[in-house]
Amino acid sequence: MGNNFSIQKKLIAEALQRLDHPTAAEIHQEVAKTYAGISLGTVYRNINHMLEAGTAGRLVLPGEPDRFESHNQPHAHILCSGCDRLRDFEPLPDETLRAISQRLTEQIEFYVNTYSLVFFGMCTECRKKTNP
Numbered sequence: 001m002g003n004n005f006s007i008q009k010k011l012i013a014e015a016l017q018r019l020d021h022p023t024a025a026e027i028h029q030e031v032a033k034t035y036a037g038i039s040l041g042t043v044y045r046n047i048n049h050m051l052e053a054g055t056a057g058r059l060v061l062p063g064e065p066d067r068f069e070s071h072n073q074p075h076a077h078i079l080c081s082g083c084d085r086l087r088d089f090e091p092l093p094d095e096t097l098r099a100i101s102q103r104l105t106e107q108i109e110f111y112v113n114t115y116s117l118v119f120f121g122m123c124t125e126c127r128k129k130t131n132p
Contacts, residue, residue, distance in 0.1 A: 011035055012046045013070070016056060021067040021077075021086040059086070061118065076117040082126025089119065 015030040028043045050056035059067045076089045101112040
């Protein structure tokens with residue numbers, strides 16, 4: 001039984017690295033291709049352990065299931081409203097983020113310990129489809 005846990009954990013971690021910002025259901029579908037007996041609950045439990053350990057990150061989007069990624073470093077994302085593709089984006093240098101954090105602290109005594117920034121819009125491919 002302990003060996004199954006190790007195999008499941010390994011397969012979940014590999015799927016998380018291979019897939020692009022997957023939901024838990026997408027990770028489950030991917031792992032089930034090679035480990036048919038895995039449950040969605042097992043996927044959630046392992047993802048939660050990875051989140052607690054800091055080896056995975058969670059992205060919460062309004063009206064969407066949570067998405068996950070294989071790292072937990074603060075960074076921004078872009079989400080296309082046409083195809084729902086979510087991508088990493090590094091828009092701001094560290095000094096800009098520190099300045100924003102400092103301003104929040106000085107103006108409203110709000111102390112930032114991490115951030116999540118998502119730009120919503122439309123990718124080039126989807127824009128071409130809607131505006132030929």
